[in-house]
Amino acid sequence: MTELVVRRLLIDLEAPFVRRWCGGDAFRSALFGALSMSFPVGEQYFIDSVRAGLKRLPEPQREAFAAEVQGFVGQEATHRRLHALFNAQLERLGLRNTVEVRARRRVERDAHLDARIHVAATAATEHFTAVFADWMFAHPEVLDGCEPRLATLWQWHAAEESEHRATAFDLYQAISGDHRWRIRVYRYISVIFLADLLRQTLRNLWHDRAIFSWRTWRSGWLLLFARDGMLRGNVGRWREYFAPDFHPLHRASPQGRDWLRAHAHAFRVVGASGD
Numbered sequence: 001m002t003e004l005v006v007r008r009l010l011i012d013l014e015a016p017f018v019r020r021w022c023g024g025d026a027f028r029s030a031l032f033g034a035l036s037m038s039f040p041v042g043e044q045y046f047i048d049s050v051r052a053g054l055k056r057l058p059e060p061q062r063e064a065f066a067a068e069v070q071g072f073v074g075q076e077a078t079h080r081r082l083h084a085l086f087n088a089q090l091e092r093l094g095l096r097n098t099v100e101v102r103a104r105r106r107v108e109r110d111a112h113l114d115a116r117i118h119v120a121a122t123a124a125t126e127h128f129t130a131v132f133a134d135w136m137f138a139h140p141e142v143l144d145g146c147e148p149r150l151a152t153l154w155q156w157h158a159a160e161e162s163e164h165r166a167t168a169f170d171l172y173q174a175i176s177g178d179h180r181w182r183i184r185v186y187r188y189i190s191v192i193f194l195a196d197l198l199r200q201t202l203r204n205l206w207h208d209r210a211i212f213s214w215r216t217w218r219s220g221w222l223l224l225f226a227r228d229g230m231l232r233g234n235v236g237r238w239r240e241y242f243a244p245d246f247h248p249l250h251r252a253s254p255q256g257r258d259w260l261r262a263h264a265h266a267f268r269v270v271g272a273s274g275d
């Protein structure tokens, strides 16, 4: 079991920032903006999914998982709240969040499915966020030129994604452990996640009037497809989820934990409830 605490970030997200907030780079700002836009609905879905999963456990097991699930819920609730503030700034800058609308529709459409599917979808997405977190800590230069408060927001979120990477996975194993469904759902989530991210990134670039600039696509190519780029560099990490003996903690990087230790001044620990 992982001990999870909730940290309240001591940063101001009410103050406006510029549209190309990520070091003046249109592509990085659009892509990370798209990720952020998908978070509030996604994170509420993770919260609801693990809560429903927890209820499926028999009493003694439920007790063993309860504290970790509560910490997970508290962390995701805090991410959701801060990214909603961040997204409100993006909307003020003229960007339109459509990924949220599509995601909400999907959540409503699939609400009738078995809780195990929702926990599998959460575990699958959590693998994506954990891999992204590891990659971000290995490539701190992606946040070069960001205002410190915005860099802190992304690093804190990445550190907590790294920290709670196993919660949904372990819960899935405890309520089902069905490998075939874990993989089936992972394939589906991979397609949806990347398609949503691409569509919203293109939309953000359109609203930024940066979509037809060679500079945008040069930056995008390097970010995603350089040897250790965000996509090309993570193909192996994406594949590892298919292994029958995969576990999220097998290749967990310590960098998130190190960041939290070195940046204790940036947050206040508020407990495991998130409120």
Ligand SMILES: [Fe+2]
Pocket (backbone or CB within 6 Å): 043, 075, 076, 079, 080, 157, 161
């Ligand atoms: Fe999160």
Ligand SMILES: [Fe+2]
Pocket (backbone or CB within 6 Å): 076, 126, 129, 160, 161, 164
């Ligand atoms: Fe998460």
